[in-house]
Amino acid sequence: MPRQLLEYISSFRVKTTKDLRIVLDIRQEWEGKNFERIKHFNFDWVKNSIYNLLLEYESDILQQKHLEAWHNIHIWSLIDKCFNELEGVDIARGESCSIASSKRKNNRRIVQGIVKTTRKSIGRRGDLIVRKGSYEYGASEVGKDYEGDNGSKLLKERGLKSPKMLKDIIVDLGNFVEWKTDKLHQFELVSFIHAGLFMILLRMDVPAGYICRITRSDTLQVSTNINQFEKALKCLVLTWKAKMNVCKTIEIVEKMCDDDVLGDLQKAGARKHRDLTILSNCIMTPQKKRKANMINA
Numbered sequence: 001m002p003r004q005l006l007e008y009i010s011s012f013r014v015k016t017t018k019d020l021r022i023v024l025d026i027r028q029e030w031e032g033k034n035f036e037r038i039k040h041f042n043f044d045w046v047k048n049s050i051y052n053l054l055l056e057y058e059s060d061i062l063q064q065k066h067l068e069a070w071h072n073i074h075i076w077s078l079i080d081k082c083f084n085e086l087e088g089v090d091i092a093r094g095e096s097c098s099i100a101s102s103k104r105k106n107n108r109r110i111v112q113g114i115v116k117t118t119r120k121s122i123g124r125r126g127d128l129i130v131r132k133g134s135y136e137y138g139a140s141e142v143g144k145d146y147e148g149d150n151g152s153k154l155l156k157e158r159g160l161k162s163p164k165m166l167k168d169i170i171v172d173l174g175n176f177v178e179w180k181t182d183k184l185h186q187f188e189l190v191s192f193i194h195a196g197l198f199m200i201l202l203r204m205d206v207p208a209g210y211i212c213r214i215t216r217s218d219t220l221q222v223s224t225n226i227n228q229f230e231k232a233l234k235c236l237v238l239t240w241k242a243k244m245n246v247c248k249t250i251e252i253v254e255k256m257c258d259d260d261v262l263g264d265l266q267k268a269g270a271r272k273h274r275d276l277t278i279l280s281n282c283i284m285t286p287q288k289k290r291k292a293n294m295i296n297a
Helices: 003-010 017-025 037-059 068-074 077-085 099-105 152-176 230-254 258-266
Strands: 089-097 125-132 135-143 188-195 198-205 213-216
Touching (some): 017 037, 068 077, 077 089, 077 125, 077 230, 089 099, 099 152, 125 188, 152 188, 152 213, 198 230
Parallel strands (some): 135 188
Antiparallel strands (some): 198 213
16 A cells, blocks of 8 residues: 555544544645546545544444444445446445356356256355456455354355355456466455454465465454544555455456467467466355155145
8 A cells, every 4th residue: 555545544543533523624635626536536535434434433323233234335335435446347236146156157058959948047146246347356245243253154254155256256257368377376356254343355366276365364343432443444454455456457357468469369260279277167056955845634
């Protein structure tokens, strides 16, 4: 993170809502007629995100229990707004289906000759999906309660659901770049795991060979007490870092230099025989057979 932006975030390390308003009221050089969206977007995002959190602290509502939708709207909307800087990137919420997951589930689907063609399977649902065009670069899972780092829901979403969705996405992107090793090993996908006011970031990359590596951040939180507001600032920093990872991956996927263009033309009509690092798909989840209820006459 640039030092100037980090210093601006650090200026909000206060202990009361009154002091927080005083810092927010200080007019910055980049505000007003001097504002340039490309140059000052992150500063503006930080200020607006902190102002929205201030409203929650002043209403003294963070100490109450809320549903997932409340947390998405009042707290974690700062993630959606952070990605507004990236042109063409859509933050799909509301249990959106993953396109990459759908491709994996239907890759063996064919037209049947005798029996009826199977229905197309929908992709795995996520509470948030970072998408640009037909390709995805990140996801999120949200829970309403935090039951510790080893809570049942958190364990499932952190250890199974999110990694499986990220693997589907990285395989889909690998197919798009024709499994070019130099690009594949630079991919870095992200997944936000939320449980109430707590936040974890998962990162998936392919450092070498056929191994997908998952890196997990520390558990951060938006504190219910304004005295610990600096904890919320760490969530802002982590969100910004996640955006930079997504931005880097998008550039790698979309970048095509002159050598790539000439190489593609040269390979016209040739069969693929070069050595490639092709990752396998995730294993399909076993389906249990439904048992009909037997009613004794």
